[in-house]
């Protein structure tokens with residue numbers, strides 16, 4: 096069965112003015128609809144440039160961007176529809192937050208969509224509760240911490256209920272509690288059928304969170320697949336040059352005779368269960 100794609104690129108080339116190398120270099124990949132996709136890649140590999148193409152802020156000089164099965168044509172009407180369907184959360188919340196308080200900012204897009212005031216209030220309440228922002232609704236944005244600002248920027252995008260949400264480094268600089276709150280919000284929107292795509296340098300997060308992974312290198316797609324395929328072994332991981340997730344590193348450091356034929360565990364709990372089984376099995380043969 097061919098899996099429906101939420102976002103795809105076919106041979107996309109994009110060169111910023113006055114730069115030597117293209118930022119996107121015949122980039123081709125597909126992100127399955129309904130997936131939780133992590134986009135991995137070194138600094139400068141093209142992740143942010145790709146996201147700007149996905150929302151139509153940048154337009155490829157060659158190739159096509161496909162959203163919901165349709166190649167973008169960049170007509171005014173289509174771009175307006177695209178921005179309702181695809182939400183982008185910037186790495187730096189300062190680029191996104193434009194009003195004075197979280198409540199004003201989160202309701203801004205909804206007001207623009209012509210929604211009635213009681214429905215706007217209910218939607219804002221729901222997303223702010225989901226991201227633990229309820230008590231901060233009227234606080235001046237410039238007094239919020241970075242984690243609170245990042246969650247406010249996400250709330251503004253979630254309120255619009257996009258089909259596809261793209262997040263550029265959503266958990267960078269967050270403490271563990273803020274990261275958990277952010278991931279809880281993403282889980283809730285994913286459960287409703289939204290495709291969630293995040294660019295991240297956090298290999299441990301990508302490893303435990305994603306169900307589809309894309310690896311960019313110099314603006315090209317170096318690898319794409321399920322975490323099991325991408326993180327199939329130490330050599331593959333090292334050849335991608337992005338470092339090993341801790342759990343995969345520990346798993347692959349066990350004797351191969353013990354782990355043969357088994358996929359590496361993706362959460363600490365899964366790791367403990369697999370390890371206990373291996374130890375029990377090994378003990379019964381000794």
Ligand SMILES: Nc1ncnc2c1ncn2[C@@H]1O[C@H](COP(=O)(O)OP(=O)(O)OP(=O)(O)O)[C@@H](O)[C@H]1O
Pocket residue numbers: 111112114117118136137138139140141142143144145
């Ligand atoms: N506005 C710009 N003008 C010129 N070059 C740019 C611009 N924005 C990005 N680039 C270049 O395009 C390439 C891809 O950058 P991009 O920001 O997409 O990478 P990234 O993978 O998101 O990086 P990071 O992990 O550091 O956020 C880099 O070589 C970068 O220097």
